[in-house]
Amino acid sequence: MYLLEHDAKELLAQHGIAVPAGRLIGRGDAICHPALPPGPWIVKGQIAAGGRGKAGLIRRAETLQDVTGHTGAILGATVNGRAVEAVRIEQAVAGAGEAYLGLMLDAAAGGVRVILSARGGMEVEALPRAAIRTEVAAPDAAALAACVARLTNSLDGPESPALRDAGERLARVFLECEALLIEINPLFIRPGGGWIAGDAKFVTDDSALPRQPELRKLLESRAAAYPEAALKLEHGFDYVVADPAGEIGLLTTGAGLSMMLIDELRAAGLKPYNFLDIRTGGLRGKTKRLAQALDWIGRGSGVKVLLVNIFAGITDLGEFSRLLVAALGAARFRTPVVARLVGNGLPVAREVLAAAGIGLHTDLDAALAAVRGHLQR
Numbered sequence: 001m002y003l004l005e006h007d008a009k010e011l012l013a014q015h016g017i018a019v020p021a022g023r024l025i026g027r028g029d030a031i032c033h034p035a036l037p038p039g040p041w042i043v044k045g046q047i048a049a050g051g052r053g054k055a056g057l058i059r060r061a062e063t064l065q066d067v068t069g070h071t072g073a074i075l076g077a078t079v080n081g082r083a084v085e086a087v088r089i090e091q092a093v094a095g096a097g098e099a100y101l102g103l104m105l106d107a108a109a110g111g112v113r114v115i116l117s118a119r120g121g122m123e124v125e126a127l128p129r130a131a132i133r134t135e136v137a138a139p140d141a142a143a144l145a146a147c148v149a150r151l152t153n154s155l156d157g158p159e160s161p162a163l164r165d166a167g168e169r170l171a172r173v174f175l176e177c178e179a180l181l182i183e184i185n186p187l188f189i190r191p192g193g194g195w196i197a198g199d200a201k202f203v204t205d206d207s208a209l210p211r212q213p214e215l216r217k218l219l220e221s222r223a224a225a226y227p228e229a230a231l232k233l234e235h236g237f238d239y240v241v242a243d244p245a246g247e248i249g250l251l252t253t254g255a256g257l258s259m260m261l262i263d264e265l266r267a268a269g270l271k272p273y274n275f276l277d278i279r280t281g282g283l284r285g286k287t288k289r290l291a292q293a294l295d296w297i298g299r300g301s302g303v304k305v306l307l308v309n310i311f312a313g314i315t316d317l318g319e320f321s322r323l324l325v326a327a328l329g330a331a332r333f334r335t336p337v338v339a340r341l342v343g344n345g346l347p348v349a350r351e352v353l354a355a356a357g358i359g360l361h362t363d364l365d366a367a368l369a370a371v372r373g374h375l376q377r
Helices: 005-014 064-074 141-153 159-176 206-211 213-221 227-235 255-267 288-298 317-330 346-355 364-375
Strands: 022-026 041-045 058-061 086-091 097-106 111-117 133-137 179-189 195-197 201-204 238-241 248-252 274-277 305-312 337-343
Touching (some): 005 086, 041 064, 064 086, 097 159, 111 159, 159 195, 206 227, 227 288, 248 255, 248 288, 288 317, 317 346
Parallel strands (some): 248 305
Antiparallel strands (some): 041 058, 097 179, 111 133, 238 274
């Protein structure tokens, strides 16, 4: 889950990380000027994406009139397909240098990659290689602290002590929260050596939510800001609208196979509506999960056909097909259905689906041909 900056900073503050004082203002909310921190301010559009400054979503406000104007201009703006539903109005940081600090899970290297630089800000990606220090360390507090110490010792400027302290503190947060990424850019470093997180990217591991009550509470309280993660938390499976204008609803299992199917559909010039990993092992003889997924898919105004793509191992396709037919009836799903099933229980599944008027394919090309036929009608 890619936390919005406001939530990332609130979470970091709970772990003792210094952040600028700020308030969250959503669309339709009134700005209570007395509740704002002292000015001047920075008005920051809240979307889960980088490059907000270059997109005009981060603006300095010298007066309360500026705050109101910038807030009105930013709220409702759309950047890279994401609508800005809230802004964070926070106290501007003055007289500080800008550095960079990041920690990310590096699965290929089998550890946590630490990246830091005495220079940060909007143009950090254009920094020369010599200005960046990076190393992979074991996911252990002592190993990460030693890594941060080695990297900061190679810096000559006054930023080194502040970066070392920030790196050690953020490494502890990274491990405690089982994060995938924490990036602070800019990391403001004050003349006296103090530091404050000027911006924050924080990506959590959804699979760790059962062990992270703090993150779970955040998600439950801010479900509207993270609808996909909230759906997974409540229902136990992954569902994401991939293209609001998509024409093909997908009822699939296996995250990797589902993503591959989306890629194949797009490569064939077709428009999938959603990603779904229904996790057939969690059906447990009940239609609730299937009916819920069908209801969500049915909300797609452009969906013209449902493609069911299931590779069964432990799952019995005969039982799955009976549950699917029942769920289609319960959800009153009227969109044509094309099924591509492979695995255990296929003969029974063919009989069950045939009785419901649903053709069964074992070959993907044949299934896609049937999908095209429905799209052309």
